Amino acid sequence: MVTIALVNLKPGTGKTTSAVWLAHTLAADRARSVILVDADPAASALEWSDLAGGFPFRIMGLPVRDLHKRIRGFAAPGDTVVIDAPQLEDHGGIARSALLAADQVVIPCAPTPIEIARTGPVAREIADTDTLRETPARAAVLLNRTVTRARSTNDARTVLAGLGYDVLTTAVPRLEIYAQSYGGPVNVTGDRIWPAVAAELTERTTQ
Numbered sequence: 001m002v003t004i005a006l007v008n009l010k011p012g013t014g015k016t017t018s019a020v021w022l023a024h025t026l027a028a029d030r031a032r033s034v035i036l037v038d039a040d041p042a043a044s045a046l047e048w049s050d051l052a053g054g055f056p057f058r059i060m061g062l063p064v065r066d067l068h069k070r071i072r073g074f075a076a077p078g079d080t081v082v083i084d085a086p087q088l089e090d091h092g093g094i095a096r097s098a099l100l101a102a103d104q105v106v107i108p109c110a111p112t113p114i115e116i117a118r119t120g121p122v123a124r125e126i127a128d129t130d131t132l133r134e135t136p137a138r139a140a141v142l143l144n145r146t147v148t149r150a151r152s153t154n155d156a157r158t159v160l161a162g163l164g165y166d167v168l169t170t171a172v173p174r175l176e177i178y179a180q181s182y183g184g185p186v187n188v189t190g191d192r193i194w195p196a197v198a199a200e201l202t203e204r205t206t207q
Contacts, residue, residue, distance in 0.1 A: 005102035019084035068100035111156030
């Protein structure tokens, strides 16, 4: 079983959109069994699935503080579990449980000074929860809502690397196909970005 948790300090950082697109991309591999866990009390991923007429994989709402204990009760050894965690500032207990459950933590971050600054508390929470684990989680920043050929993306990558973060090579651009996808079916056919993100995360979690 591989567990990937998308976590950030505040809402509106692209966690749910990233979790849903990642889950769809992983599920496009027919040999892979995917479960999307909506751990946010706002239940945005669950609502998205309802509006879209369902997702082609299992999705469940589990906004609980003992998610890390419950996860093995519903996930099989070969499953890939994607967790849409709530924001740390309002639901710290649930978000920390998601961190404890994760093999790979993904921090979505736009290339702006304020969002880069907000990664600090997330990194501290990851370090704190790692002290409770036998094996530390892998953690990486996913740059999203980037502008093609803008300096801000490379500048953000440089700043984040200087702060000690592992930054995924693939950045998610600011495109209408992602920004306007909430509530509708997700068609990953022909998409190049999320398969590249999924490939990076899969490689990291199997090393």
